[in-house]
Amino acid sequence: MTAAGRAAPRALPVGRHALLLEVGTAAEAQDLHAELLRRRAAGTLPPVREIVPAARTVLLDGLADPSALAADVARWEVPPQAGAGHAPVLTVPVRYDGADLADVAALWGVAEDEVARVHSALEFRVAFCGFAPGFGYLTGLPEHLHVPRRATPRTAVPAGAVALAGPYTGVYPRSSPGGWQLIGRTEAVLWDPAREPAALFAPGTRVRFEVCA
Amino acid sequence: MRFLTVVRAGALTTVQDLGRPGHAHLGVPRSGALDRPAHRLANRLAGNPEDRATLETTATGCALRAETAVTAAVTGAPCPVRVDGRPAAWGAPVRVPAGAVLEVGAATAGLRSYVAFAGGVAVPPVLGSRSHDVLSGLGPAPLADGARLPLGAPCGPAGAVDAVPCAAPPAELVLPVVLGPRDDWFTPGALRVLAGGGFTVSAAGNRVGLRMDGPALERARDGELPSEGVVLGAVQVPPDGRPVVFLADHPTTGGYPVAGVVAGAALAAAAQAVPGTPVRFLPTAA
Structure with missing residues (x-):
């Protein structure tokens, strides 16, 4: 255990050129990701092709010597909130008129028109991406606001749909099948490979949703 | 043009x-x-x-x-x-x-x-x-x-190659696998099944993954794995227990446990294996 009371990340083998670093919580995973980006920028991380954060892990792929890094990581102290709090907050306008608004309101125990106020008052952070290019899994919902996926997924969720599942908020970058609970929609373009950056929601991005009429 | x-x-x-x-x-x-x-x-x-x-x-x-x-x-x-x-x-x-x-x-x-x-x-x-x-x-x-x-502009003369090896497609696809990161999610029996043969290439595969017909790998634990990053060659095991070897268009994160990773050098042969080809995994500890 470190001075901060956190164990060093656990390094799991992934083939001959990758390493999966596992920690105990989503917050620790976000801190570890920030620490890895800091070390890469500082030139103190061995060359790596991909740094892929996820729920409780960060994957490092394209390493020349994963076992050397695994031995090094065992001695790391990852500071809490490394690099957080300084990044600007991205504001995303949302029309809170999703098809599952009533269901989410019932699960939250609030009136339907309260969902917008509650959701837009929170600050989120893109923990990781997956499912589709530019689809971010945003953390920041307190536990009492976590909701299950829909029992039956929809065959088509429209692009820009703002949705909830488990601890996450997400925005569908394009029309796709999906099982998340829809609470609203945004005109923001989440993903445009011709734009720099292509993804609005890159891991680590701080996000607020703003009610638009 | x-x-x-x-x-x-x-x-x-x-x-x-x-x-x-x-x-x-x-x-x-x-x-x-x-x-x-x-x-x-x-x-x-x-x-x-x-x-x-x-x-x-x-x-x-x-x-x-x-x-x-x-x-x-x-x-x-x-x-x-x-x-x-x-x-x-x-x-x-x-x-x-x-x-x-x-x-x-x-x-x-x-x-x-x-x-x-x-x-x-x-x-x-x-x-x-x-x-x-x-x-x-x-x-x-x-x-x-x-x-x-x-087409782009030609940039050089056609290559002079003396002999092009025509690799015969494998009668059996042999896939060396480094175990991990989630081999501990499977029973020791499941890892013996993985090493024991009995798999063939399924017709359901595509550029995302090489799918297998054959025995199911038994999980040692229930529950869901939180989504984690996956690599090329990952041997992911969905709930039906039949391993899938991830190819180039694989998803970047996934929630099913990865029992091991196939070495990149073996994936070219995997890309040429027609449905029905017998598959032998050769697991080694990390």
Whole structure:
């Protein structure tokens, strides 16, 4: 255990050129990701092709010597909130008129028109991406606001749909099948490979949703 | 402008290069040619750098009309090659005159042939790559009859290669696997099943993954694994217990446990394994 009371990340083998670093919580995973980006920028991380954060892990792929890094990581102290709090907050306008608004309101125990106020008052952070290019899994919902996926997924969720599942908020970058609970929609373009950056929601991005009429 | 016209698109013919690594954190698969050595060889034979885009066919080949004279080369799965109906060489530079049709026939063995053209297929790149990704849809659409494909400027003479090895498609696909990161999610019996053979390549596979028919791997624990990053060659085990070996268009994160990772060098053979091919995993501890 470190001075901060956190164990060093656990390094799991992934083939001959990758390493999966596992920690105990989503917050620790976000801190570890920030620490890895800091070390890469500082030139103190061995060359790596991909740094892929996820729920409780960060994957490092394209390493020349994963076992050397695994031995090094065992001695790391990852500071809490490394690099957080300084990044600007991205504001995303949302029309809170999703098809599952009533269901989410019932699960939250609030009136339907309260969902917008509650959701837009929170600050989120893109923990990781997956499912589709530019689809971010945003953390920041307190536990009492976590909701299950829909029992039956929809065959088509429209692009820009703002949705909830488990601890996450997400925005569908394009029309796709999906099982998340829809609470609203945004005109923001989440993903445009011709734009720099292509993804609005890159891991680590701080996000607020703003009610638009 | 130099271009080709698609006369016969085939079952699934896509533009492929070396893919778009480096964007996995945004949910972007690496994509790229499944049989990398065959893609590289086709480019060398056509006088191209190895990163130029080629065409990757699936089982049934394709046919293209050269609207200007061009040097082409076909590698990967062996197949009959014809120019305006006359037999031409597989695995060697082929001169296709202006207006002539290059016919890449059905694979006589293996699954995926690679067709390179001097200058490369020059569709606009997306995130630095011209590869079509079947999972995310990024990159140029699969070939369709009548479509036009622009070609880049030739950059060198056709490659002089003395002898092109025609790798016989494996009668048995042998896949060395380094166990982990989640081999502890499976029973010791499941790992014996993995090593014991009894798997064959399923017809349900695609560019995302090589699927298996055969015994199910028994989990040692229930519950869900929180989503985590996955790599090329990962042996992921969905709830039905049949392992899937991830190929170039694999998802960047996943929630099913990965029992092990197949070495990259074995994946070219995996890309050529036709349904029904016996598969033998060779697990080793990390």
